[in-house]
Amino acid sequence: MVLPLVVFASVLIQLPTTGSARPETDLIGAAKFGDLARARELVTRGAPVDVTDRRGYTPLMWSSAAGSLDLTRYLLEHGAHPEVRAADGTTALFLAAANGSTEVVRLLLARGANPGVAREGQTPRQAAAARGRVDTAAALEAAETLGGQLLQAASDGQGTLVRQLLARGAPATITDSAGVSPVMFAARNGDLGTLQFLLSRGADVLARDNQGLTALDWAEKSTSTGKYVVAFLKDRSPAPDGRRPVSRPPPAIPDLLRTIEALLAKAAAAGEAGDAHRRAMSALSELRTLSANWPAESPEDYRASLEAEGTTLGAAIERNDAGVLREALGALADDLEAKLEHCRKSGGRLGGSVLVRVRTVQAGSEASQWQVFYMPKIFEVAPSASPDLFPQLSSPTDDLLVPGRYLMWVRNPATNAVGERTVVKVGEGRKELIVDLPVPAAR
Numbered sequence: 001m002v003l004p005l006v007v008f009a010s011v012l013i014q015l016p017t018t019g020s021a022r023p024e025t026d027l028i029g030a031a032k033f034g035d036l037a038r039a040r041e042l043v044t045r046g047a048p049v050d051v052t053d054r055r056g057y058t059p060l061m062w063s064s065a066a067g068s069l070d071l072t073r074y075l076l077e078h079g080a081h082p083e084v085r086a087a088d089g090t091t092a093l094f095l096a097a098a099n100g101s102t103e104v105v106r107l108l109l110a111r112g113a114n115p116g117v118a119r120e121g122q123t124p125r126q127a128a129a130a131r132g133r134v135d136t137a138a139a140l141e142a143a144e145t146l147g148g149q150l151l152q153a154a155s156d157g158q159g160t161l162v163r164q165l166l167a168r169g170a171p172a173t174i175t176d177s178a179g180v181s182p183v184m185f186a187a188r189n190g191d192l193g194t195l196q197f198l199l200s201r202g203a204d205v206l207a208r209d210n211q212g213l214t215a216l217d218w219a220e221k222s223t224s225t226g227k228y229v230v231a232f233l234k235d236r237s238p239a240p241d242g243r244r245p246v247s248r249p250p251p252a253i254p255d256l257l258r259t260i261e262a263l264l265a266k267a268a269a270a271g272e273a274g275d276a277h278r279r280a281m282s283a284l285s286e287l288r289t290l291s292a293n294w295p296a297e298s299p300e301d302y303r304a305s306l307e308a309e310g311t312t313l314g315a316a317i318e319r320n321d322a323g324v325l326r327e328a329l330g331a332l333a334d335d336l337e338a339k340l341e342h343c344r345k346s347g348g349r350l351g352g353s354v355l356v357r358v359r360t361v362q363a364g365s366e367a368s369q370w371q372v373f374y375m376p377k378i379f380e381v382a383p384s385a386s387p388d389l390f391p392q393l394s395s396p397t398d399d400l401l402v403p404g405r406y407l408m409w410v411r412n413p414a415t416n417a418v419g420e421r422t423v424v425k426v427g428e429g430r431k432e433l434i435v436d437l438p439v440p441a442a443r
Contacts, residue, residue, distance in 0.1 A: 027051060029386035031059035031075070032373075034068030034413065039075070049080040054304055056086030057391070064092035064108065065391050066371065066413050067101035072108070082113040083173055083204055089119035090391070097124035097140060099393045100133035100369075105140060106169075112202020114173040115143045131392075147174030154182035159194040162186075172201035179209035184218040190225025192232055205233050250303035252296070257288050260310045260332075266317055267325060276329040283336035290343050294350045301353060305376065305402040309335060312378050312385075324381050331378035335404040338427045342403035345429025353400040355432045356424075360394040360410050362439040370394045370410040370419075370439060377405040377423060403427030410437050417442075 027047040030038040039059070043049060050058050060080040063071040072092075076082065085091055093113040096104040105124070109115065115124055122130070125140035150170040153161040162182065166172060175181045183203040186194040195215075199205065205215050219229035250256065264281055267273070309332055316328035342351040360370040372390040379385035387407075390397045394410070403426050410419040419440050426433060 026386070027059050028053050028057070028062060031062035031068070031071065032066060032387075032389045034063060034066045034071050036068070036071045036074060039063075039071055043074075043078055049075050049078050050084060052084075052086075054301055055090075055391075056088075057090065058084050058092070060084070061086070061090065061092045061095055061391075062389070064101065064104050065095035065099055065389075065393075067096070067099060067104055068413075069101075069103050069107065072096075072104050076107070076111050082108050082111050082202070083117075083207070085117065089117070091117055091119070091124070093117070094119050094124045094127060095391055097133065097136055098127040098131055100128065100131065100136050102133075102136045102139055105136055109139075109143050109169065109171050112173045112204070113171065114175060115140050115147060115171055116175050143169065143171055144174075146170035150174060150182050151176050151180075151185070154185040154189075154194065154198075157189045157191060157194075159191055159197075162194050163197055166197065166201050172198050172203040173207070175207075175209070179211075181207060181209070181215075183207075183215045184209060184213070187215040187219040187229050187233065188221050190219075190222050190229050192229065195229070195232065199236055205236060249300055250307040253291050253294065253298050253303060253306065254288070256303060256306040256310060257284060257291065260284060260306065260313065261288075263310055263313045263317065264329075267313070267329060270317060270320075270325065272322065272325050272329060274326070274329075276326065276333045279333035280329060280336055283333065283340045287336065287340055287343070290340075290348055291350075293348065298350060299352065299402075301400070302350065302402050305404060308376060309378055312376075312382050316381050328378060328381045331376075331380065331405070335376065335378060338405055338425055339403045342427035342429055345427075351403060351427070351429065353402050354426050354430055355398055356401045356426060356435060357396050357398040357432065358390060358394060358408070358435045358437055359396045360419075360439045361436045362441065366395040367439040368393070368395050369412070369414070371413055372397055372408065372410055372437065374401070374406045374408040374424075377407050380407070401426045408435065408437055410439055 027039060027042045028051065030042060052058055058080065060072065060075045060082065063075060082092055093105060093108045093115065096108060125137050125144060128137040128140060146165055146168060147170055150162060150165045151174060153165060173181060181203065183195060183198045186198060208214055216230055216233050219233060220226045261284055264277060268277060313328050313332055316325045358372045360367050370393060372394055373387040375385060375387040390399045406424045406426060407421045408424050409421045417440055419438055422437055424435055
């Protein structure tokens with residue numbers, strides 16, 4: 001079900017306020033909008049540049065997806081690692097390529113991004129070509145060609161040629177089909193000069209080949225120079241610590257449902273025990289019964305959805321505003337009922353997430369190069385709520401969403417034009433949902 005809801009564009013986008021207690025989360029939100037000024041403020045306050053969200057995406061991935069060249073450059077200059085991969089294999093380079101951000105692609109390649117890293121069997125060049133990003137695909141093809149030549153030169157110990165290829169834009173992190181990189185070949189050959197040059201161009205000492213071997217392991221293959229190269233590499237290796245902070249995982253579903261139940265009791269004590277409260281309690285009670293048969297390790301995104309609802313309801317109670325609390329209870333009841341309906345139509349199982357495919361439409365035809373934002377409808381009562389974003393530009397674009405009710409809208413990253421919000425119900429036992437979002441007419 002899709003219901004249009006017209007609102008003023010000026011209130012569509014809500015970034016977290018300056019006083020937020022979680023600058024690392026705010027940095028991800030700023031990256032989604034390409035907000036360089038906000039990102040600078042947050043990094044200055046200590047936000048880690050390689051923090052990851054529920055997808056495993058970093059701020060660099062989001063700025064690359066948005067085609068934000070200046071913000072991408074800023075994040076790289078402040079320590080963001082272009083080689084970070086999400087659980088599904090996504091990289092900043094892949095997102096920039098799929099969205100046709102050629103200049104961002106060139107910047108990432110210059111900073112060591114590997115064009116050979118595939119996501120679900122598809123390389124960044126192939127992703128660009130599949131979406132008709134001709135210029136981007138050409139830039140990546142050129143990088144792959146230079147990268148192949150670089151691998152051969154490093155393997156053959158041709159240090160001068162390695163430098164020449166790197167100067168021409170060959171990616172230092174390129175790998176062959178066995179996962180072997182130029183820095184591994186140089187380590188095996190005992191070529192300290194080439195190693196130094198590769199490291200200065202973004203080569204990763206800690207990267208592993210398909211056998212799990214690092215450049216340090218490759219260095220040990222040489223009986224004559226091994227110990228010297230190992231010492232050299234260890235001296236230049238980053239500490240193997242958690243350089244990419246992640247948020248704590250949400251609690252288990254039974255704990256989350258109990259938390260929401262306690263908050264509903266608190267809302268009733270505050271005098272809000274009307275129809276929305278009864279609907280929420282009824283849906284919650286049945287969800288608790290059904291959840292007894294769900295896997296103990298339920299999907300993190302489902303748990304995160306329930307946790308966010310509880311947090312938002314708790315904040316609405318604390319605001320001591322009857323109107324806000326009633327609105328929060330109504331949105332919570334709608335969302336819990338949508339989740340319950342999805343479970344029922346899935347045979348009592350959790351049901352899992354739904355593949356939501358969004359088409360951005362203008363005058364009956366699909367319009368391309370639009371960002372698609374969404375957030376749970378209950379977030380309307382949260383003044384500092386930050387929306388989420390489909391990683392790839394439209395149209396179409398898709399993402400997996402937990403059953404519930406959402407607000408969705410579009411934004412043109414080039415002009416900042418914003419479309420009207422639309423209420424979208426996700427669930428109903430479906431595996432896939434197609435949504436058409438209106439694109440505002442050009443002015």
